[in-house]
Amino acid sequence: DQQVKQNSPSLSVQEGRISILNCDYTNSMFDYFLWYKKYPAEGPTFLISISSIKDKNEDGRFTVFLNKSAKHLSLHIVPSQPGDSAVYFCAAPTFSGNTPLVFGKGTRLSVIA
Amino acid sequence: GAGVSQSPSNKVTEKGKDVELRCDPISGHTALYWYRQRLGQGLEFLIYFQGNSAPDKSGLPSDRFSAERTGESVSTLTIQRTQQEDSAVYLCASSSSGGASTDTQYFGPGTRLTVL
Numbered sequence: 001d002q003q004v005k006q007n008s009p010s011l012s013v014q015e016g017r018i019s020i021l022n023c024d025y026t027n028s029m030f031d032y033f034l035w036y037k038k039y040p041a042e043g044p045t046f047l048i049s050i051s052s053i054k055d056k057n058e059d060g061r062f063t064v065f066l067n068k069s070a071k072h073l074s075l076h077i078v079p080s081q082p083g084d085s086a087v088y089f090c091a092a093p094t095f096s097g098n099t100p101l102v103f104g105k106g107t108r109l110s111v112i113a
Numbered sequence: 114g115a116g117v118s119q120s121p122s123n124k125v126t127e128k129g130k131d132v133e134l135r136c137d138p139i140s141g142h143t144a145l146y147w148y149r150q151r152l153g154q155g156l157e158f159l160i161y162f163q164g165n166s167a168p169d170k171s172g173l174p175s176d177r178f179s180a181e182r183t184g185e186s187v188s189t190l191t192i193q194r195t196q197q198e199d200s201a202v203y204l205c206a207s208s209s210s211g212g213a214s215t216d217t218q219y220f221g222p223g224t225r226l227t228v229l
Contacts, residue, residue, distance in 0.1 A: 004155070036220075043117070043204055043220030044156070089155060099208065099216055100146055100169065103155035 003027045006090055006104035015113045019077040023090030023104055026071065030092040034101070035064060035075050038087045047088070048075070080111045115139070117221035119205050125227045126195055134190045134224045138207030145188050146208075146218060147180055149201040156204060162188065195228045202226070 005024045013019045023033075031052040036044035050057040050064045050073065057064050063076045077084055087108045091101040118137045126132050138145050147159040158172040162182045173179070177195075182188040192199055202225050206218040 006155075034217075041222065043206075043222050045220070046217045049217075091156075094158070099144065099218070100158040100161045100172065101148075101156070101218065102158070103148075105153070105155040 004104040010108040012110045013080045016079045019080045021075040023073045034091045036089045085111045119221040123225045131193045136188045136205030142207035144208045146206045148204045151201040197228050200228045
């Protein structure tokens with residue numbers, strides 16, 4: 001049973017436009033969420049996170065929105081740049097205080113110049 | 114400073130052989146994690162070390178998989194009698210404490226294992 005779901009395997013966006021990556025989760029006990037970015041042949045790198053006590057967290061061009069009632073979060077990138085082309089993973093810690101992460105399958109973002 | 118390093122970067126082996134994968138975490142990080150990513154899948158948790166506590170092995174898919182960690186440094190993931198379904202990228206991550214869900218995990222570049 002997949003606890004974190006990214007239903008869009010890929011997304012193409014034009015440079016300068018907004019990229020919106022979506023993530024759904026099933027476990028209502030999750031209280032913290034992270035987005036990781038992965039380039040080919042590299043490990044994932046942490047991008048941005050959000051605690052369940054917030055509904056929005058912003059860091060430069062990246063904003064994560066959390067809708068707890070819908071068990072849904074999204075990552076907005078604006079404006080999108082070609083260097084943002086990567087696979088984006090949504091993740092949540094398995095248990096509070098125990099931090100192995102549960103990951104979605106990822107969404108491959110392609111930003112077209 | 115130096116990040117998480119893993120070796121080898123690529124490993125090709127024959128079915129039935131044993132393999133060892135190595136991870137050097139960030140110095141001072143007490144928590145170390147192993148994940149794997151099979152083709153088209155997300156990262157799958159395998160095992161977690163936190164300081165001197167007993168490791169959390171709940172993610173290991175079979176008894177052919179084992180891992181050790183020397184103190185708070187190097188870890189080795191061993192897969193015995195490899196099978197083709199073991200083919201994946203094996204990723205190691207470390208974090209500074211592991212005691213709170215907000216500790217960021219830093220990942221190594223991974224080892225791509227191919228079992229023929």
